[in-house]
Amino acid sequence: MRVMFSQTLLRSMAVVLGLALALSARYAKTDDAGLASAPGASLSVLTYNINALPSPVARNKTPRLNRIAQILKQRRAAGTQPDIVVLQEAFGERCDVIIEESGYKYIVRGPGRKEGRSKEATSWKVEGGKSYAKTPKAQKFMGSGLIILSDFEITNPKFYTFDGQSCAGLDCLANKAIIMGEISVPGMAMPLQLVTSHFNSNRSAKAPGAIRLRAHQKQTDTLAKFLSRLSTTTAPLIIAGDFNTRLPERYQYFREEINALDAAESCLETGLNCVLEANTAEAEILYHTADKQFYRSGTTALIRPIYIERNFKESLQGRQLSDHTGYEVHYALGANGSFGAINTINAEDE
């Protein structure tokens, strides 16, 4: 009897140990941060505007970019690196250190200065005057500044560059764009859709407020059109980037046009099993921020945020690493119905 009991106990312990090992390793990164484990796969996404504007706009940037790369490298060594990183304002070769040092296997660069068809002239086009006085297309002096880094395979990446009417002031000099890629997340039956962009800035664009607002709304319209044409309703979608939605009228318009949930709002809602990092204030992730993440479940798979933090807050030689901080969200992914009656939005919902 004792023998039988020991045998059964041993077998049970082996199986339990195996499953425990599996779960503990699977959510090793999130457990440290106090995450509640969720069924299915998980995914962490960091969006970070690294402010690597060309010199002399941003001087002595290289040491800070090196430090950003070093932090990502250290996190990888610790096994806590975000699965996906989307960078904005990654202009110039000096940003390559982040690609080279952080260890991400899959990289998608946003369009460069010459890529994409510039469709319309800028907002300051005047009909009077000589026909050849100004270029018929918007002048671009910089690329999009967008980079996606991923541990998981990215397939079928697509981009669309904003036209000349969808920018205001100095922002028109960069070839701003939307990028979308399909991420093959382990444990998911079909790839997750990831979209990133960098929308028109506000005061730093040096254009009248009404023109800045119009440009931002046109970019939002373009993103909505991009999503309606290219995103599928079956797979989950994450939209992460610097959307410059700090102004209420910008945020409101964006929310009305883009069919996705605000990860911060969802996380902070009562009853949802989501953790905010201890040193991250609610305002930092909600509305007092240009960086945002939005998500939408698919018809076959659900997604929800389980942890949010603002990171990369340290200073180097008395200066912040960037004029933005990192915005990292961990998502739980699961089959439809696995989350119960939590707030999710499907692509088919309005």
Added chain:
Amino acid sequence: MRQGLRPLGIGRVMAFALAALWALPGQAYDVRTKTTGPPVYIKAVEVKLDDDKHPWHGRYGAGLVTAPNFPGSDNYDEDLDLDLKLVWKNKVFFENGTLGVIAFNRRLFRAGFLLRADQGRQVDDLPEALKGLGKVSARVDSGIFAGFSLYKTYITAELLTDISDVTNGQTFDLEIGYTMELSRQTRMVPYFRTKWGSRHHNSAFFDVDAVQAAASGLRQFHAKSGIYENAIGVVVENDLGKDWHFNASVNLARLSDGAKDSPITQSTHGDPNQITLRAKLVKTF
């Protein structure tokens, strides 16, 4: 006792191994745990959201213009100002009597060829006392242009020569302007423009030869080559809708050198200050 300690069974061992494999995402899903190995760059492909634009675009419109009756005149007339611009693929354009081909088009520079009609000086536009000066026939100029633009600033230059054997002169026109966005609908372009004319060109409009002197009572005068006009101006454009615009402009020019010193300009019917006002409604397509 020994019998009781038999192996767990292949099925359970495999289940354990699979679970352990799933537990190590770095190995199971090819996620790097170290920062080694070259990254795989995946090229993004551009997508199209809009239909291709028609190769033709342009504008048409009408309004009023107030301008000196002839170069150096202090008499002004109001006229209907018809506006037509046609552009094909941003390479060939026709704009209010000017036909152009943009042969070189880069981010900062554009250059090409121009063919321009000029109505000259009509006798009907001259006051009675100066009708003896006679007309300067309409002519066709051809030449080259270059345009430079950086953000909201532009510079244009045109070098033209008369190919219709009317003046046999050459002109050079240089303009610099800056676009100011006043509001969501309104833009303003202040500019400075200077014009140079060869001796033949300036003579055609500002000379008074013996015959003309006898007929008009003005003293004889021969204009030399040089800058004959400097101007400042402003163009204001207001969007009335997606395709409709109100366009107004003021050009304040001052004749210089031979053009200013000409007896035509110095006469009681002349003025070195030349003002042109335009206001029109245009529709773009």
